[in-house]
Amino acid sequence: MARYFTELIRNDRNQLGYTLDEYAWKIGYTGHYFGKIERNEVTPSQKLLTILSNEYGYSLYTLIASLRGISGIPIQFGTDIRAQLLDDTEMKQLLLTQYYEIKANSKLKYDKEFPHLSAVTGISEERLEQIKSSFDKPGANISLDEATRICSAYNMRFSEVFVVSCCDIRNQKIGDLAFTIENYIERHRTEFIRSFSEFDDNLTEDEKVFLGEMLKSYRALKLKPQKDNEFLEPSHSDQR
Numbered sequence: 001m002a003r004y005f006t007e008l009i010r011n012d013r014n015q016l017g018y019t020l021d022e023y024a025w026k027i028g029y030t031g032h033y034f035g036k037i038e039r040n041e042v043t044p045s046q047k048l049l050t051i052l053s054n055e056y057g058y059s060l061y062t063l064i065a066s067l068r069g070i071s072g073i074p075i076q077f078g079t080d081i082r083a084q085l086l087d088d089t090e091m092k093q094l095l096l097t098q099y100y101e102i103k104a105n106s107k108l109k110y111d112k113e114f115p116h117l118s119a120v121t122g123i124s125e126e127r128l129e130q131i132k133s134s135f136d137k138p139g140a141n142i143s144l145d146e147a148t149r150i151c152s153a154y155n156m157r158f159s160e161v162f163v164v165s166c167c168d169i170r171n172q173k174i175g176d177l178a179f180t181i182e183n184y185i186e187r188h189r190t191e192f193i194r195s196f197s198e199f200d201d202n203l204t205e206d207e208k209v210f211l212g213e214m215l216k217s218y219r220a221l222k223l224k225p226q227k228d229n230e231f232l233e234p235s236h237s238d239q240r
Helices: 005-016 020-025 031-038 046-056 060-071 088-096 114-121 125-132 144-154 173-188 191-199 205-220
Strands: 100-104 162-166
Touching: 005 020, 005 031, 005 060, 020 031, 046 060, 060 162, 060 173, 088 100, 088 173, 100 173, 114 125, 114 144, 125 144, 144 162, 144 173, 162 173
Parallel strands: none
Antiparallel strands: 100 162
C-alpha cells in the first residue's frame, strides 16, 4: 500500500536511529521545524523534498506521490522530477511482480458519480469503491487496464488520477515506471474515439461525442445486441 509523507519519514528516521534534531540537522533544518512536518502541521516544499532525496537517497517520486495522494495535485514529469521511459514490456513485467502498485489519489476518492463511471469504464461499482480507497489500503492494487479505462473516462493523464507506490522509499526506478505508465496510457486511452474514426472517416466531432454518450447508456442499461431477425419472425402467440 502507499504511505503518506509523514509516515514515510517518521518510519525511516526511526529505522536510522536518529532523533528529530539529528535527522533535521543533516539537511540544515531544526528538529522543531521537522517535528511540525511529522505532525502534519507544515507541508514540506519541493526544495525540502529534493534535499531529503539527495541526502538520504529517497526516491523523489515516492516523496512527492506520498503528498499528492492527499491533495490530488498531479506530478509533472520534467518539472517536479526527471524520468526516463522504460520499454513497455519491462513496465508490464514490473507491475506483475506486485513490488510496485498503482493507487488512486484523492480525485477518485471524492467522486460521487460512480454509476456514470461504471457505465463508461465497464468496471463494477463495487470494484470502483475498492479502487477509490486504494491509496492507503493493502491488497487493492489497480491493474493497468483499469487505470487506462478510468483515465479514458475522465480524459485525464495517469498522474492526475493515480500514483505508483513501492515498499522501498529508496527505489529509484519507480519514477521511470510511473512516467512509462503515463506515456502508455496516453497512447492507449484514445483508442475508443479512434475506433469510431476507423469505422467511418467522415464522423464529425459532435457525432463522436454522440456515439460516446450512446455507449455510456448502452453499458449503464446493460443492454445486449439483438440477434439477426429477432423482431422479424413473429412468435406463434403473435399469429393468433
